[in-house]
Amino acid sequence: MLEQENPITIFEHSSLWVHKGEKRLTEIQLQALQAFHGEDGVPYYTLIHKGVRFTEYVGVLQVGHLTIEVLPKADKSEDKGKWRSVLIGMLKAVGVFDIQAPSTSDLRLKSNSVLDLYFTLFLQEVEYLLHRGLVKKYRKTDHNTTALKGSIKFAQHIQKNLVHQERFYVRHTTYDVQHQLHQILYKTLLLLKNINTNAALQSKVGSLLLNFPEQQDVKVTEATFEKITFNRKTESYRKALDIARLLLLNYHPDVSKGRNHVLALMFDMNLLWESFVYVSLRKGLQREKSGFIIQDQVHKYFWKPEHGSRSKIKPDIVINKSRPDCVVLDTKWKNLNGYNPSPDDLRQLYVYHEYYRAKKVALVYPGAAQSSRSGRYLCQDTGSLTDKECSIVSLPVTDNIDTWQKTIYKQIIQWLTLS
Structure with missing residues (x-):
């Protein structure tokens, strides 16, 4: 376990320096962030x-012993507890924290940070799998043994047992818990x-490592997870592996010094806001059994070069596509x-008006x-003036997510049904 330094909590679009500000980076931490940024850059921050x-990315960056928490902010409120609750609530609403463990409803976190939330959910999922019993799979193993079991590997048998004629080098099938799914989970536990810098979680990590069967180390890449297939027996592993994927693929070890590793769990607030508004509308429409049809990311082609592929436009939300009462919404987290x-945003909505033959279009902002x-x-x-109208819908932010989602649905439907 890393010795925890006081975490730094800031808002999106804020800056941190080594020589000024209430919260400061050390030279070593800045060097780690510069190395992680590299020549190609990362979307989370600029140097x-x-x-x-x-930038507009929010979440958690862990650099060595230091945790930097970046929170969203859409009004003048500086209440970090409120905005942390908003972020976690939005992530839950769009399904990022939709997990299988039955103890999810009893989740209690001391720090409530996004990083601790991920860690806790992963540990609960692994605990749940251990309680249910780990799935076994068949695998081929090669052994030098005194019992003739399976098929003899003649080349290895002659090489290893020339003076040990009582032994047999064989390949046989074993049915046990040593397989890829468990290797990934074990690697994540390590x-x-x-x-982990949260002392409250460390004892659970140690307990699970004691109870989890030791596994062979494996190299994990994006392709590793893409090749995993689930069946009836392994479906319960899906969420634990989803979190393992996020942690393992976003962990960047410091190979030069070995003490300023970077873990980046960051989310684009524009994409999160888009998903949140869509999910809130869909939830309201299902609840009210409205006749509206809602779709997200509905693309249309609008330009074709002489050679090459066509270009397309893709608004965030389309309601009643291909109907006279079609409505297009584009969300902006600002x-x-x-x-x-901005003129660019207004031009974008003008194009949607034309290509979707929309009755109404709107830009949806928090406020x-x-x-x-x-x-x-x-x-x-x-x-x-033409008859083409573009509206601006401002939605107030509240940390009561259920109330906020109902307000979003109510206000957009009110605007939509106005003549």
Whole structure:
């Protein structure tokens, strides 16, 4: 277990330096972040003079002993507890933390950080699998044994048993818990043992390592997880492996110094906000049994080069596609603070208006207060108002996720049904 330093909690688009600010990086931590950024860069932050500036990605970066928690923020509130609750609630709502363990409803975390939440959910999943009994699989094994079992491997038998004629080098089938799924879970448990900084979780990590059968070390890549197939017996492993995938593939060991490893669990707030609004609308439509049909990421082709593939447009949410009452929504995680949307965003909605033959289009933002206002596009020849309207819908943020989702549904439906 790493000795924990006081975590740094900041908001998206904030900066950290080594020479100024209330919370500062050490030179070694900055060097680790610079090395992780590399020449190609990472989307989570940019390098600035003696520091880093975070982008719209939120979540947790662990650098050596230091944990940096980056929270979303869509209004003037500086309440970190509120925004941490908002982030975790949004992640749960879109299904990131949808796990199988029956004890999920009793989940209690001392720090409530996203990183600790991931660790806790993984440990609960493994504990659940151990309680149910680990799945066994058949595997081929080669052994030099005194019993003739399986098929003799003649080349190895002659090589190894020339002076030991009582032995047989054989290949036979074994039915046990030594297989790839358990190797991945065991590797993740060992990773948690090394990088976890929460003392409350460390005893559980140690207990699971004692009870989990020791496994052979394996190299894990994206392809490893893509090749895994689940069946009736192994379906219960899916969520544990999903979290293992996230942890193992986002862990970047410091091979040069060996003490400033980086674990990045970061989420693009624009994509999270898009998914959250879509899930909230879908949930409301199912609850109210409305006649609206909602779809996300509905693409249309709009340009074809002489050679090569076509280009497509893809709005975030389409309601009643291909109907006269079609509506297109595009979500943006930013607070306008009373200003107009950017020309790029308005142009984008104009294209959606045309290509989807939409009755209405809207940009959906988070905000401090509930509001909706609209404007009309101008005729390119005369400059007069056209009948093409683009609205701005602002949705207030609350840390009561269920209430927030109901408010999102109610406000968008109210706007949608206005003539």
